[in-house]
Structures are given as C-alpha cells and as structure tokens.
Amino acid sequence: MKNIAILGSTGSIGENALNIIESEPDRFRVVALAARTNVEKLAAQIEKFHPKLVSVADAQKAQELRSMVKRRVRIVTGAQGAIECATHPDADIVVAAMVGAAGLPPTHAAVCAGKQVALANKETLVIAGGIVMQEARRSKAVIIPVDSEHSAVFQALRGEKKKSVRRLILTASGGPFLGMSSVQMSKVTVERALKHPNWSMGPKISIDSATMMNKGLEVIEARWLFNMPPSMIEVVVHPQSIVHSMVEFHDSSVIAQMGPPDMRSPISFALNYPDRLAMDIPRLDFSRLMTLTFEPPDLTRFPCLALAYQATQAGPSAPAVLSAANEVAVEAFLNRKIGFLDIPRMVEKTLNESPNFPVNTIADVLAVDHWARARARELIGRR
Amino acid sequence: MKNIAILGSTGSIGENALNIIESEPDRFRVVALAARTNVEKLAAQIEKFHPKLVSVADAQKAQELRSMVKRRVRIVTGAQGAIECATHPDADIVVAAMVGAAGLPPTHAAVCAGKQVALANKETLVIAGGIVMQEARRSKAVIIPVDSEHSAVFQALRGEKKKSVRRLILTASGGPFLGMSSVQMSKVTVERALKHPNWSMGPKISIDSATMMNKGLEVIEARWLFNMPPSMIEVVVHPQSIVHSMVEFHDSSVIAQMGPPDMRSPISFALNYPDRLAMDIPRLDFSRLMTLTFEPPDLTRFPCLALAYQATQAGPSAPAVLSAANEVAVEAFLNRKIGFLDIPRMVEKTLNESPNFPVNTIADVLAVDHWARARARELIGRR
Numbered sequence: 001m002k003n004i005a006i007l008g009s010t011g012s013i014g015e016n017a018l019n020i021i022e023s024e025p026d027r028f029r030v031v032a033l034a035a036r037t038n039v040e041k042l043a044a045q046i047e048k049f050h051p052k053l054v055s056v057a058d059a060q061k062a063q064e065l066r067s068m069v070k071r072r073v074r075i076v077t078g079a080q081g082a083i084e085c086a087t088h089p090d091a092d093i094v095v096a097a098m099v100g101a102a103g104l105p106p107t108h109a110a111v112c113a114g115k116q117v118a119l120a121n122k123e124t125l126v127i128a129g130g131i132v133m134q135e136a137r138r139s140k141a142v143i144i145p146v147d148s149e150h151s152a153v154f155q156a157l158r159g160e161k162k163k164s165v166r167r168l169i170l171t172a173s174g175g176p177f178l179g180m181s182s183v184q185m186s187k188v189t190v191e192r193a194l195k196h197p198n199w200s201m202g203p204k205i206s207i208d209s210a211t212m213m214n215k216g217l218e219v220i221e222a223r224w225l226f227n228m229p230p231s232m233i234e235v236v237v238h239p240q241s242i243v244h245s246m247v248e249f250h251d252s253s254v255i256a257q258m259g260p261p262d263m264r265s266p267i268s269f270a271l272n273y274p275d276r277l278a279m280d281i282p283r284l285d286f287s288r289l290m291t292l293t294f295e296p297p298d299l300t301r302f303p304c305l306a307l308a309y310q311a312t313q314a315g316p317s318a319p320a321v322l323s324a325a326n327e328v329a330v331e332a333f334l335n336r337k338i339g340f341l342d343i344p345r346m347v348e349k350t351l352n353e354s355p356n357f358p359v360n361t362i363a364d365v366l367a368v369d370h371w372a373r374a375r376a377r378e379l380i381g382r383r
Numbered sequence: 384m385k386n387i388a389i390l391g392s393t394g395s396i397g398e399n400a401l402n403i404i405e406s407e408p409d410r411f412r413v414v415a416l417a418a419r420t421n422v423e424k425l426a427a428q429i430e431k432f433h434p435k436l437v438s439v440a441d442a443q444k445a446q447e448l449r450s451m452v453k454r455r456v457r458i459v460t461g462a463q464g465a466i467e468c469a470t471h472p473d474a475d476i477v478v479a480a481m482v483g484a485a486g487l488p489p490t491h492a493a494v495c496a497g498k499q500v501a502l503a504n505k506e507t508l509v510i511a512g513g514i515v516m517q518e519a520r521r522s523k524a525v526i527i528p529v530d531s532e533h534s535a536v537f538q539a540l541r542g543e544k545k546k547s548v549r550r551l552i553l554t555a556s557g558g559p560f561l562g563m564s565s566v567q568m569s570k571v572t573v574e575r576a577l578k579h580p581n582w583s584m585g586p587k588i589s590i591d592s593a594t595m596m597n598k599g600l601e602v603i604e605a606r607w608l609f610n611m612p613p614s615m616i617e618v619v620v621h622p623q624s625i626v627h628s629m630v631e632f633h634d635s636s637v638i639a640q641m642g643p644p645d646m647r648s649p650i651s652f653a654l655n656y657p658d659r660l661a662m663d664i665p666r667l668d669f670s671r672l673m674t675l676t677f678e679p680p681d682l683t684r685f686p687c688l689a690l691a692y693q694a695t696q697a698g699p700s701a702p703a704v705l706s707a708a709n710e711v712a713v714e715a716f717l718n719r720k721i722g723f724l725d726i727p728r729m730v731e732k733t734l735n736e737s738p739n740f741p742v743n744t745i746a747d748v749l750a751v752d753h754w755a756r757a758r759a760r761e762l763i764g765r766r
Contacts, residue, residue, distance in 0.1 A: 155636065155638065156638070158541065158542030158543065159541030159542020159543070160541065160542070160659070161658070161659070164658065164659040166666075169669065234669065236669040243639075246641070248666065248667070249659045250659055250660065250661040250662070251648060251651050251652060251655070251659045251660055251661065251662040251664065252642055252643070252645075252648060252662060252664040252665065252666050252667075253538065253640060253641075253642050253648060253652065253659065254640070254641040254642055254667055255538065255539070255638060255639070255640055255641075256626075256638070256639045256640075256641055257636060257637070257638055257639075258629070258636075258637040258638075258639055259635055259636050259637055260635070262635075265634060265635060265636060268634050269634060269636065272634070275544070275547065276543070276544070276547040276632045276633055276634045276636065277633065277634055278633040278634065279633070279634040279635060281634065281635040282635065283549075283631065283635050284631070284635075284637055286552065286617065286619040286677050286678075286679060287679050288678075288679075289676065289677070289678045290676065290677040290678070291674060291675070291676050291677075292674070292675040292676075292677075293672065293673065293674050293675075294669055294672070294673040294674075294675075295669075295671075295672045295673070296669060296670050296671075
C-alpha cells in the first residue's frame, strides 16, 4: 500500500492521478490533497478519498471548504499549508502537480523530505533545477517525471548506465503551426493557437506548445533531471506524438518509448514505479497503416526553442527569467494585448535586460521570478 | 578481458565479431575459432588473433590448414571439434554463428557448459528451443541474441519485469516483394528474390526474408528465448528496418529499439553486454526528414509466416520439420528446380505428412531434421 499526497489535486494531472488511485484501492491511499481555489471539487475529493490533510489558498477558501465537507479533516492554508501536505510524514509519493512558480516551494519541500516525487510542476526544474537536484542527491528523493517526454527518457534509461548515453532526443509535436510561415504566424488568433493537434491541455501549455517554448522548457528540465549538458539534448519534431522521446547510446542504439498520446500513461508509470500496472489505456494499433515522421525543428520560425537553449547555457538565473517572462507574455497574448510572435520578442527583451542574479536558495529563485515578471509586464505595457 | 570462442568465424557474423574484437584488444581475446571449409580465411584469422584451438570440417581440411599456418595451434575436426571449441575452458563468451542444423550440437554444448552465448545460429532455438532453454536454466548460461530483432527485444526488456509484458512486436521489412501480388510472386526470378532492400545477407536468409519465413522462424525463436507463448508475439511490417523490434507492456507503454540497419550493432551489444561500448556505427539521422511506416503482414500473400505460427503451436517436432523442409525448398528454388511460391507449398506438404516425433534430446531433433529433409526432397523430386 502506497500513501499519496497530491499537490494540485483539482487540476487535470491531479484528477487523472486520483482516477488511477481510485481504480487501485488495494495499492494506493490518499493522505493529503492540496488545491488553491476550486473548493467544490476538493470537497468532493475529500468525501471520496478521505485524506487526513488538505490545503487551500487562504482562510476564506478554508472556511468555504469547511462548510461543504461533512468528514473530519484537517484544513491548512497558504504556501505553508501546501508544504505541510508535501511533507506529510505518512506520504510515500508526492504528486507535484501545482501549476507555476507557486508549485516550487512545496515540491522542493517534498524533495528535501526524501519523498518519491511524481513531478509534473515545470518550474521546479526549469527555474530551480540546480538547487532541487542537489537536494535530491542529499535526501535520496527519487524524482519520477510525469511529463510524457521525460517519462519516456526515464523509461528508455531503465537498466542502462548513464555513461553509455550519447544523447537524449526529445520529440516535439511541433504544435498547430508546424508548417506555417512566420508571416502567417504573425497573424494567428488566440483560438487557432489553443487548438493542439494531439493533446488536450490548458491554455498556457497549449500556447507554449504552439511557440515550442514548451519544448525549450523541457530541454532545461531534462538537463537537470538526467544530469546531462544541454549539448547532449536534442529536439526532433514528430507531429504524430507517438514516440514520446528517445535515448541514443554510444553504440548508436536508440531506445524509444512509444504509445498513443494519453496523459494517464506517464502518471500511472510514476505512481506504480518500479512496477508497470495493467492500465486501461488505448494501445498502439499496428493492425492499420501507421506512419511516423521525424524532422529537425526550425529555430528561425520557432525562436522560443533557441531562447531556451541560450538561457540554460547562460547564467544560472536566466532560465527563471525566461520562464517568468514567457508566462507574462503568454498571458498578454491570451488577453489579446500582444501578437503571437511578440511572445518570443518579449521573452528575448526581458532576457537581454536581465542581470545575472545569484540563485543559491529557493527564495533567490522566486526573487528572480518576481523581477522578470515585473520587467516583462513593463516591457509589454510600454509597447 | 573477455575470452571469446567463435563458431563460424569465416561467415559474415564471425568476421564482424572479429572486427569488433580487433578494435578492442584490451577488452577481448580470441581463444577458439571454428569454421568448416574456408581454410584460407581461417589461416589468416589464426595469424591475426592467435587462438589456442581451431576446428575445421574434416581431416583433409585440417591438413590443408596446417600447411598454411606458421604458428603453433591445436587443430581439431568434425562435430566433436566444434564442440571442443564451444566448451573451451578459457572461453567466457561463445559466438554461435555456424549456419544450419550443424550449429546446434556445439551451441547446445556451450549452453550446457554455462557459457555466455552470443546466439546467431537460428536452428538452435527454432528446432530445439525447449531443450536448449531448459538446459540454460539449469546451467545458468546467459543467451544474448545476435539477430537484430531479438537483440531489440532483449534491449527493450532491460530493467523491466517479464510479468509486465503484454506482447512482443517483431518488425519485418517485408522483403523485396512486399507490395507484390501472388500472381507476380509466382513468376519472380532467383535474382530478384536475392535483392533485399535493407540488409546485405547470404542467399538462404535473403530468400527467407522474401518469403517472410525468416520472420516466422524468428517468432519461434522469440517464443523460447523470451519464454512467451506465440499468441503474445506479433509481427508488424516496417519496410524501413529502423525500428528493430518492440515490447508492449501492460500499461500500454511500448519500448522500441531503433538504429540504422547494421549487423555490427547487435553483435557489439552481445559481446559487450551488460555494457554498451562506443561503436563507430552510423547514427540515426534526425537532421533530415525520416518516415517510418508500420502495417500488418498479409498472411495470404506470405503463407510462410502463417505456417511458422502453426508449426510452433502444433507438436514439438513441427518447427524442426518446418525449418528443414524450408531449407530444402529454398535450395531447390535457388537451383531453379521450383518456383518462388512452391517454397511454402513444399513446406506445408512436408508438415502435413509429418507425424509427431518425440523430441527429448538433440539427437531426437537431428533425426526429425533428417526425416524432414528427405521427405521434402522426395516431394520436390516427385513434381
């Protein structure tokens, strides 16, 4: 029996994790749930899964939740509450699926506590990879990625030695604008940009997929997660999203992890690791013609990918600037304040104006995040 | 330092293995070489690799070899000589690359002696899989396949548990006649049949690839090597021969092993196992558009594949009958005595006329092989 804490239980990763937990009551038990504001959904989850501890954004949400829940459950609030969930002494596995920089402190806390962390929060490794992985080595926390690409690399590396690796090859769908010229891209609407060909995702990540910043952030994550220099991490465009990523070894053998695009697959892998549980997930269908294509990414038309490589090779604070500026720019695009191609422009400007900040602690990282958000907002407002 | 014995050192697998050994003099040393009749090549190998023991077909070949070699080396002959090479007390790894049923006794002997066996001889598992694998369990011999498909499955299973496997998916190029109708196939010449699109191989295996019997034999081998029922082994046509095979697990995740088609890759893997050595083997090139296709095999146009499934699900002697009858039929086709589509017809006839023989020993298996060859020759002569 494994005890699970879920940070971000009302989001899509959190809900999928709970579905898997529900289908395996002999294997999993929920001990803690953290959400921000969706107390209706959280209340229903409490009634169903009986956690000992839940966390919400603030005292008002806690009061609302209290009025909805009949069961006895401890309710905590704020950043400290999320950290309490992440470090609950009974929790064996922490699903770190809170969105944004707010997910960093509790995820970091889970790593410090030596938990097995099913990692879905992007910011943890993008903006604080060096700090978090150093901590994981100390605490012996096992970090299992929940992103399909990193899960694929993790699976391809099973039973292999790290010194045998020549390169990691992250696949990218290329997003909805793969074949589009820069001129066409300059005119795309929010609605077009939100339509991802293979995956159904939230608006922020859908836009990141359309700009390919998503893949750039994944390169930075992979760098830390697998302890590889960025020069050993390549991106290849694979529009069908069947091969989720690959590892090439020194003997030129390539191991790939494949499957129909389904978010439950890497979540199930992370929860059941080191086992593989029978899952009712669609299978690859080889009874019909299947065509897979691979091509190099076009860094001219997708400058966000190049910016991410530059940021992770620049000073240690640059990825945090990149990530924060991108979040602000994507929000501005979604609010129709800037065009699609202004996203990389704004990120690049913010990066160019950024000094090299020291990043020795999580507080340092959050200060950089703050600075970059403010600077990006200013740059966007000035246009 | 690993000591290597090579059975079939003058064939293409043997020569490739020696090339790898030559490039890593600090890692490998040759202790024994077995060949049948190519004494010129064997003499050159002796001068270069200094084995302690060599084996040739008979006393006359031994005399010829003796006259060519200046170095002191023990020369043995016949089936017993090959077995002596296979069980040389200094040998850590035995490369079992003799062709045909003659390769079975020495390979079996290496397994009985608990050697690490780099297995390239098809007959070992096709006709005697049950006996050999039982012996391997007893002697703790590790069998590493050298066939690209089985090597791919072996690699995909690294670090995984066998109980997690849902199915093995062997890829097949489909050979040179993939898109051809049965009518067209009935008229193909030997020259056309020998032209394989991706691999450069000997005539027997090239024809087996054109009929897809090759893939059928590989299904039978995989059954024994990975201890899986034939119903868990699927074949999918993949004309580009980049994905060498795949394993699907119960969570619907598929692990594939990929690479440019190059025989040295699985040989190097088997010799270096459990390590992966840096090899000067061409890399998958993702800098250009790459298209991979997969489609189900057509068992009507390629009846040999269906015959192999039937044989391995029938009595324990049927695969030996299948393999022997196929060898005779392919030889008759190569000698222009029968047409291309007569190959499956002759195999099916021989299978249909075959009683269920007992197969408890290697001698039993060789007796079945004998019976089937004679019967197939008779059936072909009678036409």
